[in-house]
Amino acid sequence: MSKTQSPHASTTDKAPRVRFAMVLDLSRCVGCHSCSVACKSENEVPLGKFRSWVKVIEKGRYPDVSRQFLPALCNNCDNPICNRNCPVRATYRRPDGIVQVNQHRCIGCMYCMASCPYDVRYINPLRKIIQKCFFCDHRVDHGLAPACVETCLGRARIFGDINDPDSEIAQTLATNPVTTLKPGLGTEPHVFYIAADYDAMDPTSGVDVNHIHFEHPF
Amino acid sequence: MDQNFVTVLYNSPHQIPLGKLLAQYFYLTGLSAGSFVVSVIAILGGKTEYKPLGKIGAVVAPLCLVLAPMNLLTEMAQPLRAWHLMTYVPGYINLKSPITYGVALLTAYPISAIIYAFFVYTGNMKMSKIFAIIGIPLAISVHGYTGFILALGKGRALWNTALMPTLFIVSAMVSGIALMMLIAIILNVFFSKDKSQEAITADRELIYGLGKFLGGVIVFDLFLILNAVLVLLTSSKEAWHVAELLLWGRFAVDFIGIELILGSLVPLFIVFYPKTARNLKALSFASILVMVGIYAMRYSVVIGGQSVPLH
Numbered sequence: 001m002s003k004t005q006s007p008h009a010s011t012t013d014k015a016p017r018v019r020f021a022m023v024l025d026l027s028r029c030v031g032c033h034s035c036s037v038a039c040k041s042e043n044e045v046p047l048g049k050f051r052s053w054v055k056v057i058e059k060g061r062y063p064d065v066s067r068q069f070l071p072a073l074c075n076n077c078d079n080p081i082c083n084r085n086c087p088v089r090a091t092y093r094r095p096d097g098i099v100q101v102n103q104h105r106c107i108g109c110m111y112c113m114a115s116c117p118y119d120v121r122y123i124n125p126l127r128k129i130i131q132k133c134f135f136c137d138h139r140v141d142h143g144l145a146p147a148c149v150e151t152c153l154g155r156a157r158i159f160g161d162i163n164d165p166d167s168e169i170a171q172t173l174a175t176n177p178v179t180t181l182k183p184g185l186g187t188e189p190h191v192f193y194i195a196a197d198y199d200a201m202d203p204t205s206g207v208d209v210n211h212i213h214f215e216h217p218f
Numbered sequence: 219m220d221q222n223f224v225t226v227l228y229n230s231p232h233q234i235p236l237g238k239l240l241a242q243y244f245y246l247t248g249l250s251a252g253s254f255v256v257s258v259i260a261i262l263g264g265k266t267e268y269k270p271l272g273k274i275g276a277v278v279a280p281l282c283l284v285l286a287p288m289n290l291l292t293e294m295a296q297p298l299r300a301w302h303l304m305t306y307v308p309g310y311i312n313l314k315s316p317i318t319y320g321v322a323l324l325t326a327y328p329i330s331a332i333i334y335a336f337f338v339y340t341g342n343m344k345m346s347k348i349f350a351i352i353g354i355p356l357a358i359s360v361h362g363y364t365g366f367i368l369a370l371g372k373g374r375a376l377w378n379t380a381l382m383p384t385l386f387i388v389s390a391m392v393s394g395i396a397l398m399m400l401i402a403i404i405l406n407v408f409f410s411k412d413k414s415q416e417a418i419t420a421d422r423e424l425i426y427g428l429g430k431f432l433g434g435v436i437v438f439d440l441f442l443i444l445n446a447v448l449v450l451l452t453s454s455k456e457a458w459h460v461a462e463l464l465l466w467g468r469f470a471v472d473f474i475g476i477e478l479i480l481g482s483l484v485p486l487f488i489v490f491y492p493k494t495a496r497n498l499k500a501l502s503f504a505s506i507l508v509m510v511g512i513y514a515m516r517y518s519v520v521i522g523g524q525s526v527p528l529h
Contacts, residue, residue, distance in 0.1 A: 048231065050230040053229070053230040054228070055226070055228065055229045055230075055529065056226075056227040056228040056229075057224055057225060057226050057227060058224070058225045058227055059223050059224045059225070060223060061223065067227075072230070072529055081370075081372040081373070083312075084312075084314050084315070084370070085312075085314075085315050085316070085317075085370055085371075086312055086315060087303055087311070087312055087315040087317035087318045087321070088302045088303060088305075088310070088311065088312065089309070089310060089311065089312045090302075105299075105302060105310075106296065106299075107294055107295075107296045107299040107300060107302050107303065108294050108295025108296040108299070109290075109293075109294050109295075109317060110235035110236060110293075110294075110295065111235075111236075111315070111317060111367070111371075113233065113235035114235045114236050114371050114373075114374070114524065115370065115371040115372050115373055115374075116373055116528075117372055117373030117528060118373070118528060118529055119232070119233065119373070119527070119528040119529045120529070122233065123235075123295050128295040128296055129295065129296065130295075185372060185373075187372075199223075199224045202455075203456075203526070203527045203528050203529055204455060204456065204459050204526060204527060205224045205226075206223075206224030206225055206226045207226060207527055209459045209462065209463055209467065209468075209525065209526055209527070210462075210463065210467040210468045212232050212525065212527060213231065213232065214232060214233075214234050214525070215231045215232060215233050215234070216233075216234070216237065217233050217234070217235050217295075
C-alpha cells in the first residue's frame with residue numbers, strides 16, 4: 001500500500017493536487033478554548049458568532065465521570081451542500097478544497113446556513129453577509145498554518161495537504177483511526193477527528209429539543 | 219446513551235436562519251398557486267356556471283404573488299443585492315440551486331397570471347384558455363419549487379424528504395380553494411344585490427360543490443401528512459426528534475392543534491356533514507379555519523424543521 005493512501009486521499013485524481021484538511025486529535029485537547037480566541041481575533045468574528053468553537057460536555061454519573069471536548073469548525077467538504085444550494089455562486093470551492101465565500105457576491109439569503117448539516121455558517125451582523133471558517137486561507141496562501149492550529153497548545157490540531165505523502169497530516173491520517181462528523185450524509189468532510197466522543201459528536205445528546213434557545217441570525 | 223448521562227456545558231448558539239417571513243412567503247405563493255389552479259379548472263371546465271370562480275381566482279392569484287416576494291426581500295440580509303439573482307451569466311449563477319429557478323418562475327408566473335386575468339375579464343375565452351394552459355405548469359412549479367428549497371436542505375430531517383414538494387403543492391391547493399370559497403361566499407352574501415334569485419342560487423350550489431372539492435383535497439393532504447409523520451418516527455435520530463417536537467413537543471399546538479384538528483378535521487366535518495355542508499356561515503368558518511391551519515403548517519415546517527440542533 002502506497003504511503004498516500006489515507007481514507008480519503010485514495011479517491012483523488014492520478015496527478016495529486018493540494019487538498020488541505022485538518023485533523024483534530026482529541027486525546028491531546030485540553031479544552032482551553034484558545035483556538036476559539038485565536039480565530040476570533042484573527043478573523044474579526046463579531047460577538048456571539050463563532051467560526052471555530054469547542055463544544056464541552058460532561059458524561060457519566062459520579063464517580064465515573066469525564067469531560068469531553070469537540071472542537072468544531074467548517075468541514076470544508078468535498079461535496080458541500082452549501083455550494084450546491086447557493087443561487088449566486090457566492091460560495092465556491094477552491095481547487096485546494098477550501099470552501100470560500102465571495103463577500104461581494106453574497107446576497108444574504110441564508111439558504112446555505114439553512115442547508116449546512118453542521119451549522120457552521122453565520123451572518124455577520126455588522127456586514128450582513130455570510131461568513132464561516134475557511135482554514136484562514138489568507139494565512140495558508142502565505143505558507144502559514146491557520147490561527148487555531150498555530151495557537152493550539154496541546155498540538156491537537158494538525159493542518160496540511162493530505163495529498164502530500166510527506167506531510168504530517170497525511171501520515172497521521174494513514175496511521176490513526178479517524179472519523180468525521182455525520183459521515184453518512186455524503187458531504188465528505190475534511191476535518192477529521194481522532195478519539196472523538198460519541199455523545200459530543202451527537203448534536204441532540206444531552207439536549208432537550210423542546211427548550212433549546214433560538215437565536216435570530218442577525 | 220441515557221439522556222441524563224450527558225450534560226452539555228458549552229456550545230455555540232443554535233441559529234434559525236429562515237424565519238416567519240419565509241413561512242409567510244410559502245403561504246402566499248401557496249394561496250396564489252391554489253387559487254390559480256381552481257380558476258383554470260373553472261375556465262377550462264367549460265360550464266358557464268363555473269365562470270364566477272374563474273374570475274375570482276384570476277384576481278387573487280397575481281395579487282398574492284405580488285405580495286409574496288416582498289417577504290423574501292425583507293428576509294434577506296442584503297436586499298439591495300437581489301439583482302445578483304438575475305445575472306443569467308454562466309459562472310455567476312448557480313443553475314443547480316432551487317432559488318435560481320424560483321427567481322425565473324417568480325418572474326414568469328405573475329406576468330402570465332396578469333395576462334390571463336386580463337383575458338378572463340375582457341371575456342376573450344380563446345386567449346384566456348391559452349394563458350390558462352401556459353399558467354398551470356407555472357403555477358404548480360412556482361409552489362413546487364418552494365418544496366424543493368426545503369427538500370434540498372440536506373441537514374434538516376423534516377425537510378430532506380422526497381415528499382416535501384408534493385406536500386407543498388397539495389397544501390397550496392387546500393389553502394387556495396379555501397380562500398376562493400371564502401371570497402365566493404362574501405361576494406354571494408354582500409355583493410349580489412343586482413343579481414337574479416336564480417343566479418344567487420346557482421352561485422350557492424357552486425360554493426357547496428367547492429366545499430366538497432375542498433374536503434377531498436384535505437383528505438389527500440392528511441394522507442400525505444400521515445406518510446411524513448410515520449416515516450419521521452422510524453427514520454434517523456434527528457427525524458425522531460422532529461417528530462417529538464411536532465407531535466408532543468414545542469410545535470404540538472401548531473401542528474396537532476391548529477393544523478390537524480382545527481385546520482383539517484373540523485373543516486372536513488363541516489364540509490361533509492349534511493347539515494353544515496349547505497350552510498354558508500359554517501362553510502366560511504371552515505374556510506377561515508383551513509387557511510389558519512395551512513399557515514400553521516408552513517410555520518411548523520419552516521421553524522420546526524430548524525429547531526433540532528445540528529452541532
